Amino acid sequence: MHPKIINALKEHAHEKDYLPTLGLLKLRESIACYYKKRFNYNFSPDHILIGPGSKELIFQCLFVLEGPVIIPAPSWVSYGPQVNVRGKHIIRAMTRRENNYKLTGAELKQVCSTLPEEEQKVLIINSPNNPTGQVYSDTEMADLVKVCRQEQVIIISDEIYAMIDFTGRNKSGFLNHYPEGTIVTAGLSKSHSAGGYRLGFIAAPPNMTSVIQGLSALVSETFSAVSAPIQYAAVQAYSGDSEIEEYLENCCKIHKCVGNYIAEELNSMAVDCPDPEGAFYVFPDFSKYKEELKERYSVSTGKDLAESLLVNSSVALLPGSDFYMSPSSLTTRMATVDYDGAEVYQAANEMEFQLNKDFLKKNTPLIVEGLNAIKDYLI
Structure with missing residues (x-):
């Protein structure tokens, strides 16, 4: 704040x-x-x-x-x-x-x-x-x-x-x-x-x-x-204070960078994820892994998937059914803010908010670890 x-x-x-x-x-x-x-x-x-x-x-x-x-x-x-x-x-x-x-x-x-x-x-x-x-x-x-x-x-x-x-x-x-x-x-x-x-x-x-x-x-x-x-x-x-408005704009840059990185990484795993346009969430769909998930983890619903990811990979997602999707949908919601906001803001400020993957790998390690855990879970 x-x-x-x-x-x-x-x-x-x-x-x-x-x-x-x-x-x-x-x-x-x-x-x-x-x-x-x-x-x-x-x-x-x-x-x-x-x-x-x-x-x-x-x-x-x-x-x-x-x-x-x-x-x-x-x-x-x-x-x-x-x-x-x-x-x-x-x-x-x-x-x-x-x-x-x-x-x-x-x-x-x-x-x-x-x-x-x-x-x-x-x-x-x-x-x-x-x-x-x-x-x-x-x-x-x-x-x-x-x-x-x-x-x-x-x-x-x-x-x-x-x-x-x-x-x-x-x-x-x-x-x-x-x-x-x-x-x-x-x-x-x-x-x-x-x-x-x-x-x-x-x-x-x-x-x-x-x-x-x-x-x-x-x-x-x-x-x-x-x-x-x-x-x-x-x-x-x-x-409308100019310093507060600049702060809001810079926070938005951080959210955008993190969200785009997560979507890109998920799509590289063949997990269908629309590029985020705002807020701090993405909505990946694991349907391409439907058969593998059922065979390997007995997953047949979004709730099964969320519970399985939490137990096997320590990754917390919410099932699409919590957001009024069908229970059989393998969509999930992932929040993109698993980091210390004040620390990340300070680090981004030192880089004049010229953010990239290297910045995220250094300053948002839990997000990187979570994505790697999802990849290991799927492979």
Whole structure:
């Protein structure tokens, strides 16, 4: 985390009073200004609500929005359980490898055709994506938005990884294409390396005032407000400070270098792995080893594979079935951050962030060891 944010937290440690339910006005103004400059989003501070992480805010939002919830497969593990707790109907929208596991307009249209035509629907979508590391292009977003308008679909755009984008497409999001129907959630956890701060926000367009009002009522009866010192520190995080922005950019360079290296190594083993476009995950598919895995390790499901790799190679992956893929799928999610972030950042800084394989082999030894262990497991 950048020292300026830490110092801001220290400076406001004395703040002990409850803040407004919507959140600190100065913070909401900072977020509106920051996202206007970075993504050309037109948020009103009055339509932004601060919460203890975007995870909680997505959950709360499900109590305000009507209709069934569409979740692309694969998607983040917590969407489904949250929808189940809410008692809503979940519809899984299967994606395909040839589209890098990104939902298409045609696939969304097919799902909507099974639902009442006039019923409002909710699509939760995440770009850059956990678990795949993929990013939706403007063309892909426009394709989905066309169907959303036709089929009464509200988008919850989970943009927690939006600033960890390797494609150069991070100047645009679903809100730019569908301003009247997109709710955005984001926060400090991923981009600013501040998961423990539990600071997130949700923003709704002007025509969804009722959503923010409903959320505000829920907040007043649940968590009341996010910790005051944390909110004051977040003002610094969203200030647009040039040193903090440089830090975010450099962190993104590290994530990109590590992710590309892992994907390249896996593909060299004949493990099909799309090149990551953002976040810090890859989504390899071990299907080419299906027969060998079954014969050698009695592996027939993704869960079997994950357990076998852990027992035999001390490599921890999550099975694709945890992300709504079929149990028989041999896809897995691999996180790409098995290293000391502060130490790697310092080493990268000494190299002026001109990163290469030699740098990774020296500074991320656990990742190199893990990949070698996977190779030995497969051979």
